[in-house]
Amino acid sequence: xxxxxxxxxxxxxxxxxxxxxxxxxxxxxxxxxxxxxxxxxxxxxxxxxxxxxxxxxxxxxxxxxxxxxxxxxxxxxxxxxxxxxxxxxxxxxxxxxxxxxxxxxxxxxxxxxxxxxxxxxxxxxxxxxxxxxxxxxxxxxxxxxxxxxxxxxxxxxxxxxxxxxxxxxxxxxxxxxxxxxxxxxxxxxxxxxxxxxxxxxxxxxxxxxxxxxxxxxxxxxxxxxxxxxxxxxxxxxxxxxxxxxxxxxxxxxxxxxxxxxxxxxxxxxxxxxxxxxxxxxxxxxxxxxxxxxxxxxxxxxxxxxxxxxxxxxxxxxx
Numbered sequence: 188x189x190x191x192x193x194x195x196x197x198x199x200x201x202x203x204x205x206x207x208x209x210x211x212x213x214x215x216x217x218x219x220x221x222x223x224x225x226x227x228x229x230x231x232x233x234x235x236x237x238x239x240x241x242x243x244x245x246x247x248x249x250x251x252x253x254x255x256x257x258x259x260x261x262x263x264x265x266x267x268x269x270x271x272x273x274x275x276x277x278x279x280x281x282x283x284x285x286x287x288x289x290x291x292x293x294x295x296x297x298x299x300x301x302x303x304x305x306x307x308x309x310x311x312x313x314x315x316x317x318x319x320x321x322x323x324x325x326x327x328x329x330x331x332x333x334x335x336x337x338x339x340x341x342x343x344x345x346x347x348x349x350x351x352x353x354x355x356x357x358x359x360x361x362x363x364x365x366x367x368x369x370x371x372x373x374x375x376x377x378x379x380x381x382x383x384x385x386x387x388x389x390x391x392x393x394x395x396x397x398x399x400x401x402x403x404x405x406x407x408x409x410x411x412x413x414x415x416x417x418x419x420x421x422x423x424x425x426x427x428x429x430x431x432x433x434x435x436x437x438x439x440x441x442x443x444x445x446x447x448x449x450x451x452x453x454x455x456x457x458x459x460x461x462x463x464x465x466x467x468x469x470x471x472x473x474x475x476x477x478x479x480x481x482x483x484x485x486x487x488x489x490x491x492x493x494x495x496x497x498x499x500x501x502x503x504x505x
Contacts, residue, residue: 194245194358195453196500197231197407199437201492202266203257203292204237204468207231208491210431216435216464220270220493229250231269231492232262236288237411237439237469241270243358243399250356252279254397255411258288260295267296270493274300278356280344283459284394285316285380287332288469297342300310301302309342309345310357313364321383326381328386347504349395352427362396365415365423372416375441392413396438398424404463405432412441412470418456435498437463443472452477454482463487466496 236258257263319333351363359389382391399408468490479487
């Protein structure tokens with residue numbers, strides 16, 4: 188078990204996601220990038236991918252981590268400019284897993300911005316993030332890409348491989364590998380990777396989740412695609428940190444196209460866990476989002492590219 192220092196506040200700004208709703212109003216924990224904020228008609232881009240900017244405040248110190256990079260640098264770089272993200276203030280880069288809709292924008296982002304970023308910047312990810320990946324449907328095996336570690340290092344970025352729970356910046360932890368799963372959350376069988384020259388089912392053992400312990404609130408869990416199961420990920424977060432309360436879950440839950448029974452079990456598990464805020468994104472699926480809103484209306488917060496979700500600190504959104 189690791190000990191997470193308490194932080195005062197975490198803000199999660201969605202740089203890339205599948206959805207944009209420019210007319211959605213602010214909510215208690217969500218500040219939308221509306222025309223009133225932008226002082227113009229907004230010009231953000233959505234795509235099948237996910238990228239987040241985390242800003243974690245403890246006392247007078249704020250730490251900034253870029254977690255995942257969307258599918259294309261065109262969307263990521265455009266939204267970074269539109270939202271006015273200051274890349275010179277980044278403290279770390281982190282990747283959840285080795286799928287193109289999460290790493291695809293990385294190299295173009297580094298090409299455009301590396302010279303403005305801290306010289307000692309590090310990239311954190313799992314040991315299996317650099318394997319070739321495949322998606323199999325109806326017997327047709329499609330190659331979906333591979334992240335190249337050496338390309339990252341050519342930009343003068345240190346690559347740090349994470350197996351155990353690891354603090355990557357002040358108050359910001361990666362979960363490390365998660366060996367346990369919930370029985371009702373099997374990994375999709377169509378997702379494969381190449382190991383030792385053989386294409387085999389992907390275990391996603393290296394998939395990383397970001398964890399922050401917010402004072403007087405509990406854990407904020409920022410996930411990606413939750414291939415090993417979002418309920419298992421949430422329970423693992425409490426297990427490895429010793430923090431019993433999950434305050435918020437933000438990210439993709441990989442429930443799109445799955446059975447109503449599976450979706451309902453996951454949604455009801457959120458209720459059983461006592462999660463205060465659930466922000467479904469990316470691969471969660473429209474039917475799942477509808478089920479969340481129907482069964483947990485007070486906890487469900489809708490996502491839209493450019494939204495900043497803030498948890499913690501008296502006087503801030505909570």
